[in-house]
Amino acid sequence: MSAKKKQAELIEEISGVNPLKCMKCGKCSASCPSYNEMDIKPHQFVSYVINEDVESLVNSASLWKCLSCFACVERCPRDVKPGKLIDAARQMVVRQKEQTYLSPDEIPELLDPELPQQLLVSAFRRYRR
Amino acid sequence: MQELINRAKELLNDGTVARVLGWKAGDLPYNPEPAFFESAESLKDFVYNGFCGANLSKYMIEASKLEGKTLVCLKPCDTYSFNQLIKEHRVDREKAYIIGVGCKGKLDIEKIRNQGVKGIESIEGAEIGDGADELKIQTIYGEKTVAYADAMLERCHVCKGKEHKIYDEEIFESKETKDGERFDEVSRIEKMSPAEKFAFFQKELSKCIRCNACRNVCPACSCRKCVFDSNKFDSSQKANVDSFEEKMFHIIRAFHVAGRCTDCGECSRVCPQGIPLHLFNRKFIKDIDELYGEYQAGDDTDSKAPLTNYTFEDAEPSIVGKRG
Amino acid sequence: MQRIGVFVCHCGSNIAATVDVAKVAEMALMEPGVVHAEDYQYMCSEAGQAKIADAIHEKKLSGIVVCSCSPRMHEATFRKAAERAGLNPYMVEIANIREHCSWIHKDMEEATKKAVILMRAAVAKVNLNTPLQPGESRVTKRALIIGGGIAGIQTALDIADAGYEVDIVEKTPSIGGRMSQLDKTFPTLDCSACILTPKMVEASAHEKINIYTYSEVENVSGFVGDFTVDIRKKARSVDMDKCTGCGVCQEKCPSKKAPSEFNRGLNNRSAIYTPFAQAIPNVPVIDREACIKFKTGKCGICSKVCQAGAIDYEQKDEIITEKYGAIVVATGFDTINLEKYDEYAYSQSKDVITSLELERVMNAAGPTHGHLERLSDGKAPKEMVFIQCVGSRCADDRGKPYCSKICCMYTAKHAMLIRDKYPDVNVTVFYIDVRTPGKNFDEFYRRAVEQYGVNYIKGQVGKVIPQPNGKLLVQGSDLLDNRQILKEADMVVLATAIEPNPDVRKIATMLTASIDTNNFLTEAHAKLRPVESPTAGIFLSGVCQGPKDIPETVAQAGAAAVKAIGLLAKDKLLTNPCTAHSDELLCNGCSTCENVCPYGAITYEDKEVNDHGIREVRRLAVVNSALCQGCGACTVACPSGAMDLQGFSNRQIIAEVDAICR
Amino acid sequence: MSIENKNFRPKIVAFCCNWCSYAGADLAGSSRLSYPADVKVIRVPCSCRVNPMFILRAFEKGADGVIMCGCHPGDCHYSTGNYYARRRMTLLFSMLDYIGVENGRTRVEWVSAAEGVKFSDTMNSFVEKIYSLGENVRLGDLRCRS
C-alpha cells in the first residue's frame, strides 16, 4: 500500500467519515464562515481525501483556518462532514509533531479551573469519537 | 379436613355438583391417589394432607365432558393451571365448582427417604390442620423425625404464593413456604461453561427412561395426541438407542409448553429418576420474563401468550450469545 | 411409492460448466422412487418441456424433480408443463442448482456433490408430495380506489370505462388531489385546472363511478376477489341530496378564521366550506372544530340562509360496508415537515415558502389572487432564490434518501413563469444536479436558462438568514466558480422533498400490503410487476409507489386499471392450494393458531368427530383456505402438530433436512 | 475447541423464506457471490414456518450448523411471521445454549431480496464459525454419523 493511500485511510479512520458518500452538493462550503480565508474549500476536502492527496490538505492554509464550528458537520445531508475530515488532518499533523496527544481519560485529571471553557469544548469535540 | 368433607357432602346433596374430585387415602401413609367421589358416603375415604401434591386441574379436562358440575379441590398453584386450561378451551369453567384448598407446602416422599428413613409405618404432622414444623415417622426400624421444610417438594420452597387465582370458595388457611428464589438454580447453570452445562444435563438426562410421566402429568401437555405419539414428525415417544432422543424430547416438550407452563412443578415431582425437569421450563420462563416482560401463565384467562405475541423491538436471537 | 423423474438442466453452460450434470442424473437413479433421470441443454425450452411430457407418459411418472435455476424463475413453467402432460402441477419440485450452486461454486467436484444433495432433497420432498387442487373463489366485480387525486381518478375512469363498478374513497371534501392545487404543469405549461377539472367532472358523472368524499377506509378484510371494506363517511353536516351548491352559506358564515388546507394555510376559509371553487362534489362541509354552532351551540346562520334546508347539524358518521374484487391504492403524497431544516428559516420568515405554496401564490384563486408578492408585507419581490433538494437525497434522518424527482422540473417551471410574467424579477436557482430525464424536459430546463435568463448556480445553500430590513440573506457557494455567495433575496422558495401520504402506513396495514422503509408501497416486482402489490388484488397507482410526475402517474394509473380489469374480468379465481389445514383428530381447539394467524383465516367450530370409535363433539380449528396465504405461522404455534401446511408439510421439510444431512 | 478431523467438512442447513431470503440467495447466485458449498438451502414460505423441531432434527441427523434467514422485521410478506419466528428462535437458541450446545451453531439473519451481498457474507462468516467450532458432537444421533 502506498504511503499516500495509507494517509488517506488514516484520515478516514480518525474521522470515521466515508468520503465516497459525498454527492458534491457544496452545502458545506455554503455554510463555512472561514470560506474566504481557505485555499482549499470545505467541499474540496472530500476530493482531496478521495484522491489520496492528504499532503496538500495537510500543507494547506485551510487546515488552520477551520474554526471547528461544525456548521458543515451539522448541515451535511450525506453524513460526510468535511469538518471532521479537516480535523482528522490536523490530528495527523499533531501526532506527527510531538506524539504527545492526550487520551480522553487523561483529561479530567488535568482540568484546571483557570482553563478557558472554549478550549475544553474544543478538546472534547475532538475526542468525542 | 372434616370441614371440607362436610362442604362437599352439602354440595353433592343439594345437587350443585355431581361428583367431587379430590384425593383418596392410600394404603401407605404417603400415597393418597386422585379420585372422583360420587356419593356422600364414599367421601369417608377423602383425604387432604401434605402428600396430596397432585395437580387435579388436568383431570378436569376429562371431567369437563361429564354431565353436571365437578367439585374440584385446587391448591393455590393448581389454580394457575386451571386458568391456563380455560384460556386454551380445554376445561369448561361452568362445569367446575372450585374449592380453593389452602396449602402448607406439599411433601416429597423421596426427600424423606433420602434422609435415611426406611420401612415407614405411619407419619404424623402431614395433616393440613397441623401446620406442624416436624414430621414424626414411625418405621420398622424405629421412630424418626424430619423437619417439615426438609421434606417439602422443591416447588414449595419457591412457591408463587398462596393466593387462589380462581375459585368458588376457599377452605383452609395456607402457610407461606417460600424460602428460596425461583430462578437461582437456572442462573447457576447459566453461569457454567458450555462443557459444564453439557455435562450437567447429560448426566441428568441419561437417567431418563422415557416413561413420559412428566408429559402425562403436565396440565400444559394436554394435547389429545402428543406429537411424540404421532407418526407425523417421525419422532418416537419410546426409548431410542442413542441418547439424543431424550434431549430432543425434553427440549421440544419444554418448548411446546413455553409461555403456557405455569411452573406447577408436577414434572419434577413425578419423575421416577428425580430429573429436575422444571429447570427446562423455568429457563424459558426466565428468558420470557427477561426478554419480553414478566409473564405468569395462568395468572388470567385472556392475556396474550408470549409466543403468540411480539413487539417490533423484540430482542434478536443473537442476544443469546451476547448475554454472556 | 412415487415414480419420480429427475430432469437435470445444463442451462447452456450456466450449470453444465461447473456441475457434472450427467453425474447428477446418474446419481438420481440411485434415489428411492426415481425411475427416470436425464439431462438436457435447456429444460425450460419447448424441447425440454417435451422431454418432461414424454417421460411422464412413457414412464408413468407420478412426480418430477427439475434440477435447474431458481424455482422463483421457472417453477411455474415446469408446473404448467407437467399439468399439460396430465400430472398434477404440485407434484413438481425444483432443485436450484444454478443460483444456489453452479453460479457460486468454482470447483466442479464440489459443485457436483452439492447439486446431488440438492437433487436428493428435492426427490425426498417429492416422495411425500400429494396432488393439490387449487380452490376457487368468486370475484366481486367492483373496484375500490383509495384516494381521489389524478391517479385515483384516472384509474377509476379506466376501470369504469371497461364496464366495472368503481368506488372512489377520498379523505378530503373534494376529489382532485394535489394536482388541483397546482397552477401550471410542466413541460407544456398548461393550466392544471383546465386539464384536471374535466376529468373530475367526467368521473363524477360516470354512471359506473361512485365517489365517497370526506370518507376514509376503516377496515379491510377478505382477500383477492372478495374484499370486504368498511368505509367511514364522516359527517358533512350538509345533506348532499338537498344542497344546490349555491355558496351562500360560505359567504354568510361568521367564522372565517380556519386556515385553508387547499391554500396550504396561506389564508383562511370559513367554517362551512368547499375546498375550492371547482370542488366535486360542490357540496360544502362544516368544519366542526371551527364552527361556532358546534363550539358554543349558538349561531346556526348557515342553516338560516340555506334555502334548500340542506344543513344538518345532527348528521353522524356513517359506516358503509361494501364488497370489492380489487383495490387500488392511490393515496398520493405530501411535502415533508421542514422543522428539521431550520437553516433555511422556513419557520422564521413568511417569505420563505415551499414550492407547493408558491403554486398557490401564483394561482389566480390563491391567497394573493395570482400576484407574486411577499407574504410578509405584500411587496413585489425583486430577487427570488430557489433552493433545490431540500430534504431529498439526504443520508441522515432529517430528510429522505431518495430523489423527489419532480422538483427540478417544477422549479424550472416556476422560474420561467416568474421571469415571463415579471421580467424585472431576478431568479436564482441553487442546485446540486439538474435532473431532466423525460420527454421535452431538458429542452424545457434549457429554455429557462437560455430564453428566460434564470441564473442557475451549482451549490447547495448553507443558510438563509432573515435580515432586519426584511430581506433574506442567502449564503451559498458556487462550486464551479469556487466562491462563496452571499445574496440578499426577497423571497426564497424551497423545493421540499415529497413523502407518501402519512395515512398510507395505516392503509397498508389494513391491506397487508408491504411498504418500504420510506413508506412507499412495495411493488410485486421492481421491473416486471410495477403496479401490483405483492398482496394479491392490491394495485398501486401514483406517488404512493414512488415519486413521479403527472404524465407518469397517469400512465401508471392506466396500468393499474388494466391489472385490476384483468382481475375483475375473471368470474372465478384459483386459490393457492398451499394452505394450512388442521387434522381434526389431533386438534385441541386451544386457539393458539388463531392467535398467530395474520389473516383471520382460522375459526373454531364445535364438531362431532369419530376418534377411533370415540364419538364426541370437539372444538376444532377450521382453516378458510381462501383466506389462508400459507405462511405456516400456525403450524409451528400448534402444540399438537395438528396444523400442517400443504406443499410445505412437516414431513416434507423433515425429509429435506434428512436428505441434506445424510 | 480444536478441529480433530482435518478433512472436516461441515453440514450446514439454511432455512430461507421464499419471499426475501431465498430471493436474496438467488441474487447472491446471479451476482456470483460465492460462499462455501457446505451450505444447503431449504425453501420455506416464511421464517415462521420453521419449527424448532426442524432445527433439532437437522442436528440429530448430523448437521453441524443451522441458520435461518427471513425478511427483515417489518418487511414480512405475511406481515408478522418473522416476529413470531424471532421469539421462537431466540428461546430455542437460548435453550440450546443452556444445555451446553455451542452457541455459534445456530444463527438467525434477516436477509432481504435485495441483499445478495449480505446473504453471501452471512454464509461465509457462518461457515467459518462452524469450522472453528468443529464437528457437532453434543446434539446429534451418533448412528447418523457412521
Add this chain to the structure above:
Amino acid sequence: MYKIAKENLSALFRLIADSQELYLPVKTAGQVNFAAWSEEADVALDALKTVKSPKDAFFPQSEGLYTVRREGKKMKVEPESLKEADFVVFGMKACDVKGLEVLDNVFLTDPVDTFYAARREHGTVVALACHEPEESCFCKVFGVDAADPAADVAAWMIGEDLYWKALTEKGEALTGKVKELFSDADEGEVEAEKEAIHAIVEKLPYMNLSLEGWNGDALSEKFDDKLWEELYKPCLACGTCTFVCPTCQCYDIKDYNTGNSVSRYRCWDSCMYSDFTMMAHGNNRTSQMQRFRQRFMHKLVYYPANNDGMYSCVGCGRCVEKCPASLNIVKVIKAFQKQGGEK
C-alpha cells in the same frame, strides 16, 4: 462360603472387571441404577431398590437388531451380533432374580429370543440378600425369599463383611476367578442375618396380601368386572410402572433412518401407551381403562394361565414407590379383595 471385608470390595470389582463387564448399582445424579462399574463410579450397594430394575442387563431398554444399508439400488442387511462376552451383574435382589425367571419363561421358550438367550448365557448373577426390606416390598406374597436369593452367587452384607456363596456352575466359575480375595467363612454366620430379614419381612404392611381369586382361570370374571372403571381413573397413562418393573417384557420394534441406512431396534413398550400393540387397522385397546386392565390382567391372570400359575409380578414394590398417581398392583389386588368381601 467365603467372605470379604467391605473395604476390599473395590478390589473385588476391579478384579472382576479385569476379565469381564461388571454391572452393579451406581449412583448417578442422585439416583441409583445398575450401570457398568468403573473406578469413578459411585457404587451404592446399600440402596435397597434401584430405580430401574436390573432387567436391562439381559433385556436392554433398547437394543439394535439389524441394520439395512443401501448400496446403490440394492440393500445389504447387517445383523447386530449377539452378546459374546461374559459379564457379571452384582447386587441383584431376590425379587429381581425371580423377575429373570419370569422373563425366561417368555424369551427362552420356543421361539427362543436369541438376543436375550445370549445375554442369559453370558451373564452371571451375584445376588444380594435384602438387609433392610421396606414398606413397599411384598416379595413374600409371590414366594420370594428376600433373605436367600437364588442366583449364580448369593451374597449377604453383614456388619463389615460380604458373604459369598456360589450356587451354580457359573457362580463357581466366577468364584474361582476372584477367590484370591476371599477368606473362608462358615454358613452359620449368615443364618442370623437371614432370620433378622425374615423377622422384618413379617412386619411389612403388604406381606399378608392375598392373591385369592387371581389365577389363570379368572379371565372372564375379572375382565368384565366393573371395578376397572373406577380403578383406572387416576392413571395418567405414563409408562413408569412398566419401565421400573423387573418383569414387564413387552417391547416394540422400530426403525431408525440414519439417512444412509435403516437400523431396526427394539425398545421396551408399555401397555399404558396409546400406541401399544398398534396395528394397521388401529388399536385394539382404545381406552385407558382397557390399557390399565391389560397390565394387571397380564400380570395376574394371562401370565399364570400360560406359565403354570406363576405370576408375572415379584413384589419388588417399585411401582408402589414410583407411580405418579400413587396407583399400583397392590391397590388393585386389594380393591378386588375388598369388593369380594362386601359382596
